[in-house]
Amino acid sequence: MNANRIKHGIVGGLVGGVVFGIMMVFMGTLPVIGKMVGYPNAVVGFLVHLGISAAIGGSFGLLLGPGVKTRLGGLVAGTAYGAVWWLLGPLTLMPLFLGMGLGVNWNPAAASGMLPSLFGHVIFGAVLGLVYHRGENCYLVQWGRVEKNESREKPHLRSVN
Numbered sequence: 747m748n749a750n751r752i753k754h755g756i757v758g759g760l761v762g763g764v765v766f767g768i769m770m771v772f773m774g775t776l777p778v779i780g781k782m783v784g785y786p787n788a789v790v791g792f793l794v795h796l797g798i799s800a801a802i803g804g805s806f807g808l809l810l811g812p813g814v815k816t817r818l819g820g821l822v823a824g825t826a827y828g829a830v831w832w833l834l835g836p837l838t839l840m841p842l843f844l845g846m847g848l849g850v851n852w853n854p855a856a857a858s859g860m861l862p863s864l865f866g867h868v869i870f871g872a873v874l875g876l877v878y879h880r881g882e883n884c885y886l887v888q889w890g891r892v893e894k895n896e897s898r899e900k901p902h903l904r905s906v907n
Contacts (some may be wrong), residue, residue, distance in 0.1 A: 751811035752804045754814035754881035755874070758824075762873035763796045769866045770795065782843040802831055803874055814879050824875020825868050836860055859903015 757859060783794055805825050814820045835888050837851045837860065873886030 748808060751807035754803070754810060754878050755803040755807020756800045757881055758874040758877035759799040759806065759879045760796060762803065762870040763799025765873050766866045766870040767792050767795050769869065775860050776783050782840065799870065801872045806874055806877060811878065811882065814875065814882065817876060820875035820879030821872055824871040824878065826871065827863065828867040828871020829873065836863050
């Protein structure tokens with residue numbers, strides 16, 4: 747069961763990552779993401795971003811997945827998770843990976859300059875939560891589970907005449 751939650755979270759993270767990645771093209775931040783691994787260009791930045799998005803999605807499925815029962819629940823949980831990752835990502839970990847030190851963006855001026863990133867993280871989280879919910883509750887997935895369960899051997903009943 748955990749594997750399905752992680753898998754659906756990864757898919758949600760990748761879909762949300764593509765949406766957010768398109769936004770990042772217009773914000774011009776993909777080269778900065780690439781710089782974290784030593785290659786400051788947009789293509790590498792996009793690939794690193796997708797890897798991070800998949801990992802965040804998998805952790806969403808593992809940590810919050812059991813609580814996502816409705817579309818609205820997925821939307822709220824995903825949005826909140828995206829906002830938390832804005833605090834952890836661009837405000838905390840990214841400056842550390844770029845050699846700027848920990849907490850350099852934890853001031854009002856720096857944080858207000860990163861409001862477009864907050865918007866992107868919230869959109870990422872909303873897409874993640876909705877896609878996760880859809881994956882967990884998709885009729886095709888449920889049909890496949892039912893079909894698998896029905897394929898088991900059933901005990902035969904003898905008729906008494």
